[in-house]
């Protein structure tokens with residue numbers, strides 16, 4: 001007879017935290033969000049700890065080398081997507097490892113056929129006076145020119161003057177080549193009295209901008225996640241098929257942490273993959289998953305995994321539950337796996353971090369996941385909205401959006417013919433292709449999110465994630481009390497509706 005769980009599967013939305021006593025030293029500035037990502041023995045320190053409990057999803061629309069750098073600067077880790085050729089993934093890892101502070105992804109970009117009015121509108125929106133002009137208007141497109149405040153006169157130039165007539169064309173630009181060191185970039189900046197030096201790759205695609213004022217940017221990033229050589233710590237996703245070729249290439253490129261990327265990690269393929277990595281490489285760590293219960297957790301931990309990823313079917317672009325009928329409410333999954341982790345720790349003295357992957361919609365969901373026992377979270381949709389994600393920013397109506405698609409969608413799988421061991425015609429999609437609202441830079445959004453999490457932790461009288469996990473008091477909410485939690489019985493003004 002089948003086994004039946006007596007409790008229904010639950011999601012984060014169904015829970016709330018109750019405040020504990022907040023002492024006077026319990027302020028957001030004093031909260032420490034560092035958290036382990038690799039397993040460790042009781043009394044010892046983990047080999048790698050994150051400075052904030054965030055990782056970005058193993059997805060084409062989320063985690064490339066640009067995201068890896070931006071998130072590591074904030075103290076988290078990206079797992080560069082594995083649904084690409086081994087060479088291109090290794091190149092991304094290499095670029096992220098080679099990246100040095102001071103190089104930024106261009107945030108204001110237009111095409112030559114835009115107009116002076118577009119430049120002025122963008123300037124008002126972003127506050128940046130340097131605009132990169134690329135063939136497709138993206139931050140990484142072919143660089144055709146640069147516009148700065150010195151290139152036009154609002155009193156003289158007509159607003160519909162095309163950018164192509166305003167910009168300093170590429171042929172007249174001083175630029176650096178990808179791979180240049182920060183001190184070499186600074187030399188060019190000083191020598192040519194520039195404010196901004198574009199860095200382009202061998203195909204003239206824009207890589208980064210280096211600003212005169214930014215070169216001390218390490219000071220701006222006190223939580224940077226760095227290895228012993230002061231390079232950023234970088235993760236990458238792998239699969240259970242080509243790992244014998246992929247892992248050596250990624251290790252050669254300098255990857256620090258691997259994660260097996262799968263909807264269902266409770267398989268002999270994953271155990272074999274973990275064992276292969278553990279037997280052949282000393283200096284790289286490997287997470288496995290995804291699982292949603294104690295059995296899956298135990299199986300992967302006993303195979304040797306350094307951390308375990310939790311979550312099936314809760315992602316914003318996921319349709320796995322609809323397509324295959326597998327999965328579990330994300331909160332229930334985290335609660336059970338965290339209990340299994342604590343039990344394993346008691347038995348063996350080994351602490352195995354767990355990551356809650358997918359389904360984070362509100363910032364407080366992160367706090368709840370941590371309170372329920374997750375050591376860190378993985379998000380896709382959240383990061384896809386930012387400048388640093390690899391996808392195109394498009395304007396729909398009056399709003400900017402960015403593209404975001406699931407790794408189980410045909411769009412993601414097209415990088416190669418998807419091999420399920422069966423007929424291609426039997427393949428079905430497990431993810432959708434979508435848009436998410438554009439939200440600006442990662443740093444600004446992350447600062448706000450972290451502040452909210454720290455504030456809630458203070459409500460709960462906790463100065464660290466570990467303390468939160470021990471002290472949190474969590475209650476289920478009834479369907480009717482959910483209504484009470486939002487604005488209700490008032491007529492909202494338009495400004496409040498826009499903020500929702």
Ligand SMILES: NC(=O)C1=CN([C@@H]2O[C@H](COP(=O)(O)OP(=O)(O)OC[C@H]3O[C@@H](n4cnc5c(N)ncnc54)[C@H](O)[C@@H]3O)[C@@H](O)[C@H]2O)C=CC1
Nearest residue numbers: 240241261262263264269311312313314320407408420430
């Ligand atoms: N977290 C989630 O809820 C979900 C995530 N996804 C994402 O979609 C992507 C694809 O996920 P999956 O389809 O689960 O990928 P997968 O690579 O784990 O599995 C694909 C298929 O190949 C089989 N397979 C795996 N290794 C094999 C081997 N060595 N030999 C023979 N067969 C093997 C699996 O059983 C499965 O049928 C991933 O990026 C995943 O994160 C997709 C659905 C749900």
Ligand SMILES: O=c1[nH]c(=O)c2[nH+]cn([C@@H]3O[C@H](COP(=O)(O)O)[C@@H](O)[C@H]3O)c2[nH]1
Nearest residue numbers: 057315316318359380381406407408430431
């Ligand atoms: O059912 C699925 N079909 C897909 O195509 C797919 N792609 C990604 N993922 C998973 O969703 C996570 C990101 O979730 P969020 O957007 O909610 O942060 C990711 O971290 C994955 O675990 C998928 N799940």
Ligand SMILES: [K+]
Nearest residue numbers: 264265266267
């Ligand atoms: K399974």
